[in-house]
Amino acid sequence: MADPFVTHGTTEAPAPVAAPGRTGRGRTGPPLAALARLAGRRALAAVPVLTVVTLGMFAVAAASPFDPVRQYIGSDGLGASQDTLDTLRERLAASGTFAEQWWAWLRSALTGDLGQSLTLRQPVTEVIAERAGWSLLLCGLAFLISLTLGTTLGVLAARRPGSVLDRCVSSLSYLLQAAPPFWLALLAIWLFALQLGVLPAGGLTDTGSDTVTAGSLLRHLTLPVAVLAVSQLPWFVLYTRQGVLDALHEDPVRGARARGIDERTVLLGHALRSGLLPVLTLIGTRVPELITGALLVETVFSWPGMASATVRAATAADFPLLAALTVISALAVLAGNLLADLLYGLADPRVDPDQM
Structure with missing residues (x-):
């Protein structure tokens, strides 16, 4: 009986079958590991984005004509001495160049301290916690x-x-x-x-x-x-x-x-x-x-x-609060894009998350 895989003296091997979970026609969906790698890549890509966003925020604050210290003390600061203003400026981390202010804010933010709201006179974390749920x-x-x-x-x-x-x-x-x-x-x-x-x-x-x-x-x-x-x-x-x-x-x-x-x-x-x-x-x-x-x-x-x-x-040029809200908005946009990518990878078996 003739070998069905022999044609004109040439032996042909059967076509390989795609392994489950890999790209190809036989794939029914992406493996969770591929989606996790996609999420990890998006998280790493978010770091430079947030860095640029926060740096831009502090650069705008430095170029602004508003003085955050005088915004904080209001009319009480009309008769304040320069030493008092300098001390308050140091306490509010509003002294130095915008790069120094950004670095000081970043170190505090990484520990959970987002600073003090100049207009609401309470920690920024409390301001966000009181309002974020309703939004x-x-x-x-x-x-x-x-x-x-x-x-x-x-x-x-x-x-x-x-x-x-x-x-x-x-x-x-x-x-x-x-x-x-x-x-x-x-x-x-x-x-x-x-x-x-x-x-x-x-x-x-x-x-x-x-x-x-x-x-x-x-x-x-x-x-x-x-x-x-x-x-x-x-x-x-x-x-x-x-x-x-x-x-x-x-x-x-x-x-x-x-x-x-x-x-x-x-x-x-x-x-x-x-x-x-x-x-x-x-x-x-x-x-x-x-x-x-x-x-x-x-x-x-x-x-x-x-x-x-x-x-x-x-x-009111409340830059500590504005910086935190800007970061939250940027994180929401990045999270929305990540969610769309993950859903697309789950819904379309032709898409390889490792190539996204």
Whole structure:
């Protein structure tokens, strides 16, 4: 009997099978070790980024005409002696060149000491701890709502391109893209608080009450979350719609339809996996816009988050607080990009995390 691997006197070995977890057609997903290496590389790359960000912050502070010491003591410093000002400047680590101030701040920050807020007269860590939770609650809920609702509307619009639903969803998304968050916030206050009177205009507690209850929190949280979610919604809608539309014209989807598979299974089982990949990359790019939108929304609704501290730090040249908030914003952006990369590596088996 002839050897099936012998052709014209030449012996051919069978094609090697890709090992599980390695790149290739047989790979079903990246190994956790590859994702861990990706996270490690991103963490190392974040070090020079944060270094440049903080150095730039202190360079701007050094070039600013504002004196942090006089900002700290206010009108009490009008009659203060130069020795008193120099002593206070030394205690606030505001003496020396901007490089020396940056190095002193960095050494303290690595030990958990972010300095003293010049305007709020309390440690920066306390300022952040009091406000970060409220900002995270607002941003987290708004992001989840915009992501869930945006992908749902995008898929529904992509199922029937050119239909009335598709035209309405797409037109509304383009309209919302041009609407700034603060305008949406003012419109929501005018409609739901002033005209209809169904929701409070801002704050965290009801008038005449200092107690935060679950009911009052839900009422006061509704408008800020809704406005911030709506401001982020159109990008998820449009990206999902285009991604699913492209996926519906790919060869695997056409093959599934040719085999007689029903349209629902084709959409959910074949088109969505590749169609939602662009949305994963969008997650990282929307983080800066989410932070900016949250600052505007918190300011309009008097939400007790990081916005009030950021505005006070910027207008009063509170550089210790401003430096910490800048670092937090940079870390949030880097974390968003890392999350998008990890999700993309998990969702697309063709992607090798070691090559990202």
